[in-house]
Each structure stands twice: as C-alpha cells, then as structure tokens.
Amino acid sequence: MQTFTEKALNIIKQIPAGKIMTYGQVAAIAGSPRAARQVTRILHSMSDKHNLPWHRIVNKQGQIALNDEEGRFSQRKLLQKEGVEVDSNDQVDLVRFRFDPLEKTVNEI
Template identity: 55%
Template structure:
C-alpha cells in the first residue's frame, strides 16, 4: 500500500461521528492537496475492506457526491442519524466542520 493511501485510511478512520469532511480536506491532511479524486477512489475501493466511514465525506460544496440515488439517500440518512443538518437546498454548511485536522 502506498504511503498516501495508508494516510488517507488513517485520517478517514479518525472522522468522529456527526462530523463531515471534504475529499479535498482529507487529501490536504494526507499531504497531497490536489489529490481529492484519489481520496474518492480510495473510498470507493476500500471502504468495505477497512470499514471506512465513507458517508462522512462530501464534496467542497457540502453536497453528497455519490452518483446513484439509493446511495445518496443512504448517505444522507446515515449523516442525519448522526445529527448532521442539511440546508434547504440539500447541502451541508461546512463552516462548523472546518476544524477537523
């Protein structure tokens, strides 16, 4: 496993319940600020194997970016069950979550 991948997995496992981060935020924390798409790939291919909290990661606009409708609904439900609030337009206000480091 490449060091970046291992670091992304470590960071993802530390995201607390009720908290969200962006793909870019994880990439920056893992040492490669331009690797948000790589974070997406890691989540897609390794979430089950490493029991990653995939639902706690959203895009830079605070939107759920999962392509299929059923997965989007599941992600929203999981986040709401953890107390994450959505705005009227269906996004998440990321300001309260900026402090995750």
C-alpha cells in the same frame, strides 16, 4: 514512511460521528492537496474492507457527491442519524460540521 493511501485511510477513520470532511481536505492533510479524486477511489474500493465512515465525506461545497439516488439517500440518512443537518439540496454546513483533525482540542492543550 506511510503512503498517501495509508495516510488517507487513517484520516478518514478519525472523523467522529456528527462531523464531515471534504475529499480535498482529506487529500491535503494526507500530503497531496490535488488528490481529491484519489480519495474518492480509496473510499470506493476500500470502505468495506477497512470499515471506513465513507458517509462523512462530502465535496468542497459541502454537498453529497454520489451520483446514484440510492447512494445519496443512504449517505443523507446516515449523516442525519449522527446529527448532521443535510438540506433539501443534499448540502451540509461546512462551517458547523467540518472536522479538522489538525485542530487541538481543549483537552490536548
């Protein structure tokens, strides 16, 4: 049986370029809907070690949630490089860019 951390890591690794997920979305799919802050800790402590696409995670409003200016700038640029539109308030359109690993694609049906 996988731990929450292992599940969260696997979910984050699945996010394709040009898509985003929220901290809470990752937590819920990993089996603990109230563990959004744990997802933050996982990204902070394990992104480099596991080569995670950390920049594809935003808060529940679709905003970049990093506090430091350099981190926000880096995340914005990485997302834009992948085709994700980020507005002047560091906000992403969740309807348009959200990835749902639970949705079946046409090829899987």
